[in-house]
Amino acid sequence: MANVLVFIDNPGQALKKSSLELLTIARSLGETAVAVNGELSDDVAGTLGAYGAAAVFRPSAADLDDYLVAPKAAFLAAVADKAGATTVLLENSPEGKEIAARLGIRLSAGVITDVVAVDADGTAHKSVLAGSYTTTAKATTPVTVLSVKANTVEPQPATAPGAPETLTVDVPAEATAAAARITSREQKVASGRPDLTDARIVVAGGRGLDGDFGPVEELADALGAAVGASRAATDAGWISHDAQVGQTGKTVSPQLYISAGISGAIQQKAGMQTAKVIVAVNKDAESPVFEIADFGIVGDLFQVLPQATEEIKKRKA
Amino acid sequence: MKIVVLVKHVPDAQFDRHLSGEGHTTDRDESILSELDEYALEAALQLAEARGGAKAGNKVIALSMGPAGAVNAIKKSLQIGATEGVHLTDGALAGSDAAATSLALAAAVRHLGADTPVDLVLTGMASTDGETSLVPAQLAERLGLPQVTFASSLEVDGGRVTARRDADTHSETVEASLPAVVSVTDQINEPRYPNFKGIIAAKRKSITTLSLADIGVASSQVGHTGSWTRVTAAEERPPRTAGTIITDEGDAGIQLVDFLAAQKLL
Ligand SMILES: Cc1cc2nc3c(=O)[nH]c(=O)nc-3n(C[C@H](O)[C@H](O)[C@H](O)COP(=O)(O)OP(=O)(O)OC[C@H]3O[C@@H](n4cnc5c(N)ncnc54)[C@H](O)[C@@H]3O)c2cc1C
Numbered sequence: 287m288a289n290v291l292v293f294i295d296n297p298g299q300a301l302k303k304s305s306l307e308l309l310t311i312a313r314s315l316g317e318t319a320v321a322v323n324g325e326l327s328d329d330v331a332g333t334l335g336a337y338g339a340a341a342v343f344r345p346s347a348a349d350l351d352d353y354l355v356a357p358k359a360a361f362l363a364a365v366a367d368k369a370g371a372t373t374v375l376l377e378n379s380p381e382g383k384e385i386a387a388r389l390g391i392r393l394s395a396g397v398i399t400d401v402v403a404v405d406a407d408g409t410a411h412k413s414v415l416a417g418s419y420t421t422t423a424k425a426t427t428p429v430t431v432l433s434v435k436a437n438t439v440e441p442q443p444a445t446a447p448g449a450p451e452t453l454t455v456d457v458p459a460e461a462t463a464a465a466a467r468i469t470s471r472e473q474k475v476a477s478g479r480p481d482l483t484d485a486r487i488v489v490a491g492g493r494g495l496d497g498d499f500g501p502v503e504e505l506a507d508a509l510g511a512a513v514g515a516s517r518a519a520t521d522a523g524w525i526s527h528d529a530q531v532g533q534t535g536k537t538v539s540p541q542l543y544i545s546a547g548i549s550g551a552i553q554q555k556a557g558m559q560t561a562k563v564i565v566a567v568n569k570d571a572e573s574p575v576f577e578i579a580d581f582g583i584v585g586d587l588f589q590v591l592p593q594a595t596e597e598i599k600k601r602k603a
Numbered sequence: 604m605k606i607v608v609l610v611k612h613v614p615d616a617q618f619d620r621h622l623s624g625e626g627h628t629t630d631r632d633e634s635i636l637s638e639l640d641e642y643a644l645e646a647a648l649q650l651a652e653a654r655g656g657a658k659a660g661n662k663v664i665a666l667s668m669g670p671a672g673a674v675n676a677i678k679k680s681l682q683i684g685a686t687e688g689v690h691l692t693d694g695a696l697a698g699s700d701a702a703a704t705s706l707a708l709a710a711a712v713r714h715l716g717a718d719t720p721v722d723l724v725l726t727g728m729a730s731t732d733g734e735t736s737l738v739p740a741q742l743a744e745r746l747g748l749p750q751v752t753f754a755s756s757l758e759v760d761g762g763r764v765t766a767r768r769d770a771d772t773h774s775e776t777v778e779a780s781l782p783a784v785v786s787v788t789d790q791i792n793e794p795r796y797p798n799f800k801g802i803i804a805a806k807r808k809s810i811t812t813l814s815l816a817d818i819g820v821a822s823s824q825v826g827h828t829g830s831w832t833r834v835t836a837a838e839e840r841p842p843r844t845a846g847t848i849i850t851d852e853g854d855a856g857i858q859l860v861d862f863l864a865a866q867k868l869l
Contacts, residue, residue: 354749354750354751354752354777355740355750355752356743356744356749356750359744380736380752380753380770381770383735383736383737383740384736384737384740384750384752386737387701387736387737387738387740387741387744388740388741388743388744390701390702390737390741390831391702391705391741391744391745392744394831395831396700396702396830396831396832397701397702397737397831397832398832399735399736399737400734400735409835413840414622414733414734414837415620415622415629415732416616416734417840418619418620418839418840418842419622419837419838419839419840420837420838420840421622421627421834421836421837421838422834422835422836422837423832423833423834423835424832424833424835425831425832425833426830426831426832426833427831464747464748464749465749465779466749466750466751466777466778466779466783467777467778467779468775468776468777469765469775469776469777469778470775470776471773471774471775471776472773472774472775473772473773474771474772474773474774476772481771487868509869527769527790528769528771533616533731533734534639534728534788534789541868542863542866542868552616552617553616556616559843563866563868564843565859565862565863567855567859571848571850576845576848577843577845578843578844578845579845579846579848580846580847581846581847581849581859581862582845582846582847582848582849583848583849583850583851583855583858583859584848584849584850584851585850585851585855586851589851589853589855589856590851590855590856590859591856592856593854593855593856593857594856594857594859594860595856596856597856597857597860598860598863598869601860601864601869602869
């Protein structure tokens with residue numbers, strides 16, 4: 287049976303849903319080992335067992351977070367060797383992809399990013415060219431490295447939970463020598479709203495908001511949605527850059543994407559056109575966003591959004 | 604300072620893009636200089652200008668790997684202000700994945716640093732076609748250099764590069780010694796356009812063509828044979844079609860909620 291290695295970076299006090307998804311996929315491919323960087327609480331260790339992990343590897347060094355990706359890739363390569371892993375799974379965050387990239391070179395392994403499904407033989411499925419194609423790809427190397435998008439499977443604990451043994455693996459001494467060092471880090475204030483990348487519903491606003499994100503935020507809160515934005519809105523400083531959806535922002539594939547005051551430029555569409563249902567509110571009937579909207583409203587968002595918010599509150603009451 | 608900027612010739616996203624052939628690679632007919640590489644080029648030009656420009660011996664080398672047409676990305680870079688261009692082109696490179704691409708680019712960067720060393724390799728945050736962001740990190744790993752990725756600001760001083768990065772939960776400052784590989788986001792600057800003077804000046808600038816033999820890479824190390832991944836199937840998604848469009852007559856908000864309820868999205 288194949289050996290699969292899952293990388294979980296700084297799990298904190300409980301595993302994220304995306305980590306549980308990776309563990310679920312790993313079990314469908316073979317025997318699972320996990321590499322954890324950072325604290326490993328008893329709860330997390332217990333969950334790893336419940337999800338079928340046979341072994342948990344931890345780094346000999348505690349300062350991997352002080353550097354950009356390179357030492358994490360070196361640690362993971364050492365674990366992959368030790369565990370005899372033929373598949374390594376990572377999360378598809380920018381950092382996850384970069385660790386995957388360097389790991390691929392270290393292991394002479396093919397890397398496939400943005401994966402949305404993995405077959406039992408390691409064939410990966412993804413969508414490319416801004417969602418216009420779906421492709422299947424496979425590594426031709428003995429080891430495969432895959433970064434997998436969130437929300438691709440339902441997390442399932444193992445039928446027979448295990449009690450994984452914990453092992454420490456040395457981080458190669460040269461790993462930090464040629465790595466960029468993080469000299470300061472500022473935490474951002476959490477919005478309390480769902481995370482944009484894996485939210486079920488996203489309400490996004492653009493230049494049409496004219497500086498006032500209120501109507502978008504209120505509708506988002508009534509729907510329990512995340513707030514997104516076009517680049518015009520983030521460039522104007524109306525909302526933080528993290529909210530940008532699109533080619534140079536985030537790619538989202540929610541059940542529902544509501545676009546308000548956004549024209550629908552190709553770079554914006556690139557981030558959202560795999561949404562299941564798209565609703566657009568724009569006062570210009572010629573806006574390209576209407577070409578892809580399942581439900582389009584030609585109208586003033588300052589009328590339409592508050593009215594919808596009120597109606598949702600009324601129906602939910 | 605000697606800066607190499609990686610510039611890619613990519614299919615223009617304003618047109619429909621297609622995958623074709625045995626390897627399901629992108630058609631490159633309607634191609635342009637990748638917009639995201641313009642930010643890297645601008646960053647390089649600013650660093651060179653701050654040090655006295657070409658007159659003071661600062662070099663901004665635009666390096667592109669790709670078929671004949673990729674020379675257009677280099678020409679545009681020269682018009683914008685790069686001092687020289689290098690075109691790595693060889694039939695055997697076709698179909699290279701990120702691993703094979705980074706292998707060839709690493710060899711090209713080493714070749715360009717053979718006489719005087721390269722201080723900085725600058726790239727865009729991702730190509731606008733492959734969109735993987737793998738190449739900068741793989742290039743850094745292959746060259747044994749620090750990588751500073753997704754820089755939204757950049758300073759070079761005393762043999763060190765300092766950059767700001769913006770992640771979801773935090774922003775950070777990172778520092779590395781030169782030489783380094785740095786990728787920049789579209790937040791870092793406003794790329795300039797080629798002006799008339801630049802277009803005229805570009806005609807006198809040299810473009811060096813390199814083959815795999817020139818950089819000491821065997822054809823079996825790149826292209827489909829040298830790649831570590833293979834695309835086995837590609838299927839075009841049916842384009843999204845427009846659904847119901849209504850014009851607000853005072854109750855569009857209510858109709859919107861009716862629609863969401865009917866779709867079981869409330
Ligand atoms: C390299 C590159 C990368 C890019 N990456 C991204 C990206 O990741 N994400 C992104 O979004 N963009 C990106 N862009 C920018 C993109 O090309 C567009 O400029 C941007 O998406 C436009 O934002 P917008 O739709 O909010 O603004 P506009 O195009 O100005 O549209 C505003 C819309 O609001 C409507 N409107 C105005 N007032 C109202 C009202 N009261 N009620 C209803 N509607 C109203 C108008 O009719 C108009 O359609 C990128 C560009 C480049 C060159």
